[in-house]
Amino acid sequence: MITNSRLLGTVSAAALTVLAAIPAYASGTAAGSTITNTVTVNYQVGGVSQTATGAANSFTVDRKVNLTVAEVGTTTTQVSPGQTSAVTTFTVTNTSNATLDFALVAAQQSGGAGAHSNTDTFDVSNVKIYVDTNSNGSYDAGTDTLVTYLDELAADTSKTVFVVADVPLSLTTGAVAAVTLTATGREGGAATSLGIALVETTGANTAGMDTVYADTAGATDAARDAAFSAKDDYTVLTAALTITKTSVVISDPINGSTNPKAIPGATLEYCIIVANAAGSGTATNVAIADTLPGTVTYSSGYGIFINGTTTTGVCNFDGSAGGAFAAGAVSGTLASVAATETKTLRFRATIN
Ligand SMILES: [Ca+2]
Ligand SMILES: [Ca+2]
Ligand SMILES: [Ca+2]
Ligand SMILES: [Ca+2]
Secondary structure, three states: OHHHHHHHHHHHHHHHHHHHHOOOOOOOOOOOOEEEEEEEEOOEEOOEEOOOEEEEEEEEOOEEEOEEEEEOOOOOEEEOOOOOOEEEEEEEEEOOOOOEEEEEEEEEOOOOEOOOOOEOOOOOEEEEEEEOOOOOOOOOOOOOEEOOEEEEEOOOEEEEEEEEEEOOOOOOOOOEEEEEEEEEEEOOOOOOOOOOEOOOOOOOOOOOOOEEEOOOOOOOOOOOOOEEEEEEEEEEOOOOEEEEEEEEEEEEOOOEOOOOOOOOOOEEEEEEEEEEOOOOOOEEEEEEEEEOOOOEEEOOOOOEEEEEOEEOOEEOOOOEEOOEEEOOEEEEEEEEEOOOOEEEEEEEEEEO
């Protein structure tokens, strides 16, 4: 027993040495390579060593086709209505033991489950696929390359692929567009061209390089079809603004500021209230334009106040000077109105 243990230990150490000398491909020995194993037999005749004899065996390693496509990250891609070139990111990995081309298709769906416990409710437009040419993991317009396939992807290597699309206007918060990226293995063929479709060897093992599909089922593909797919989605986050316009009589020529009435010569204060709903995205560059009717005259001495507040829906006499009056119109811009925020623009006019 002790002798056997020592022997096993010696064999294991030798095996490790051999393994370390061979490049460690997760996908295994390269397809098409020849494995030759030669046996040598030494013998003696009459106690004298003779010339050794032996035999060799060779066979061709067959091709195991396998691949994965995976969403990069674990969350949906947040987009704004009207956003162009919105990006979802995937990784395509060749886990075959051969260099292959991979045809790429980005498909939309109509309804049904999205990728992140949500439901598809709209389609994006202008869907395109780019490969991460500069390998920085980010989509760079003008640098990353528009593709329909990955060319000559070596065994055990992967590429980052971007699905880039435009988001329509007039969508509400929570709208979802799911996209599925499918990669299908193809013969490598020549560089810079897409190889022909793979054909799995259906009959008995041949002396040449046979092909075996080893892939599993992805989001929309089947097991052992030389394809794999993964899903991601776009989810809309937009502002939900409510605009309210109020007026209050500040004074009139008869009553002054005590119970003033809206008679000619009275001064009115107009207030425009901009409110953004909870759970919304921040609205920016909120530009307000208010053309006054000819029956009132803008009070230039009072000015315009922006970014004011309200109390129970009534405008407070606050805010900071801003905005402008030109060509009969009051205008002003609120830099941003975040979710649950309310901001105002105030100005005064007299009744003609
Ligand atoms: Ca859709
Ligand atoms: Ca890039
Ligand atoms: Ca090719
Ligand atoms: Ca598959």
